Amino acid sequence: GHPEPAVREWAVRLAGDPRSVSEPMARALVRMAGQEPDLAVRSQLACTARRLPAAQGLPLVQALALRSEDDSDPRQPLLLWWAIEAQVERNAEAVLGLWNDEAFWRSPLVEHHLVERMARRWAQPGTQTDLLHCARLFELSPSPMHSRRLAAGLEQAAKGRALSGLPEALRRAMARHGVGSASFAIRQGDLAAITEALKTVADETASRGERLEYLGVLAEVRVPGAVPALSKACRGIVKDDALRQATLTALAGYEDPAIAQVVLSVYPGLGPLSLPTAQALLASRPAWSKAYVQAIARKPSGWAAPAIKPDSVPAGIVRRIKQHRDADLQALAESVWPQTGKATSAEIDGQIRERAAWVREGVGDPYAGRTLFQNNCAGCHRLFAQGAEVGPDLTVHDRTDIESLLLAILNPSAEIREGYENHTIETRDGRSLSGFLVEQTPQSVVLRGLDNQNVVLTRTEITELKPAGLSLMPEGLIDGWKPQQVRDLFAYLRSTQPLVGEPPKPQKPQP
Secondary structure, eight states: OOSSHHHHHHHHHHHHTTSOOOHHHHHHHHHHHHHOOOHHHHHHHHHHHHHSOHHHHHHHHHHHHTOGGGTTOSSHHHHHHHHHHTTTTTOHHHHHHHTTOHHHHHSHHIIIIIHHHHHHHHHSSOOHHHHHHHHHHHHHOOSHHHHHHHHHHHHHHTTTSOOTTOOHHHHHHHHTTTOOOHHHHHHTTOHHHHHHHHHHHTOTTSOHHHHHHHHHHHTTSOOTTHHHHHHHHHHHOOSOHHHHHHHHHHHTTSOOTHHHHHHHHHGGGOOTTHHHHHHHHHHSSHHHHHHHHHHHTTOOSSSOOOOOOGGGSOHHHHHHHHTSSOHHHHHHHHHHSOOOOOOOHHHHHHHHHHHHHHHHTSOOOHHHHHHHHHHHTTTTOEETTEEOSSSOOGGGSOOOOHHHHHHHHHOTTSSOOTTOOOEEEEETTSOEEEEEEEEEOSSEEEEEOTTSOEEEEEGGGEEEEEEOSSOSSOSOTTTTOOHHHHHHHHHHHTOSSOOOSSOOOOOOOOO
16 A cells, blocks of 8 residues: 555565465455556556466456556556466366456457457367367357457467367357358368368459468368369469469468479469469479479470579579488489589688678668668568568668678578577478478467468478578578679668668759
């Protein structure tokens, strides 16, 4: 009851240090949670709730969750979820008790932050017991809106896997408010939903959003009969590069030798989004890689292959092709891309000195550098909120040191930032994948490659997962660049704020 918030905050903190409080103190903390005007003190109450036994901590969570003013705070909802999640395994019934109160459900903080997380947490392990807890949540849900949020959490938990064998109690509880998307039905193996999805993805007149949604599910859940529909879609999509990229991502999961010919038949028309995805697909299986290399070597077996220049294939893709355990493929790949050897440290140091001198001896055009960045770097890196998220966001990093930037470009494996380590995965059906780990759960792994596409794999599919010891970033990115191009790129990389508009037009000389 002290008038100074900092004193109240420390009193709450110290009260929870023994990880249990007296019953009078527990009741006092709950009353305080409903009345406390200071956010920092309410945050400490949430942290103390996490440390107390379920019988004392969960009533405190309930009182704090009813504080609608904390709905928009970036931390308080997560602190409350932290306190709930700590009790899920040992005290499931006590956690379910929170959801018996309709006022708890209807609190904005609970609606926006806790409902979906609760369903996802219990659906993630996939055990019958946990799924029955999900069923109980659906039974307690006070409205269709809340049930839709629960269903969204359930679908998030199902990422990367099918959902066959749901308990009948869960099916009945979900039917109560008629929730569950068509994508969710596909995960459950619903034949009608699968048929409709395959029809839609191959239909060029269908809604783009609907096609993308179905393609996203088909990339995670393999269904019978998908390859013909996906192949038709891949050949038919001409103008929408993102849609073609999604189709290629879905095709990559199916073990069918004919897929390589489908991809190579559209290869010349692929755009900046779909081309890296096609290259990653073709490099992922030995049979597909062999067809790819044969096309490049102009040795197709029984069909007309497009002309592909060897030097147009990124070094990382070449490396993955050569890593397949197939002697004939390795020999063919070696004939197309002879081993030239990796530059020594002394050679890289020399290249850094040479290019640093280029940057310092002239003036670069940041607008031309922006174009170079967009064409060569933005597929993986972000700068000033532009670009992809395969590699680190460069905006927040020191970009003033020319030599450090050159080392990162010329020898990207010299220092790999934490969280962006390249991993390789081998699967039971012969796929070889590489990328950085976006997410791991006991059931699944999400890998993101150079094409900026997530590949979701169940643990049962994976035979080997290990760090590659190499950066995802390809070597030789600026090999062959002229000095002015290097100056332009560095002028943009070293800029302190986003460029506005187009480059200024040169002034005409006055007579």
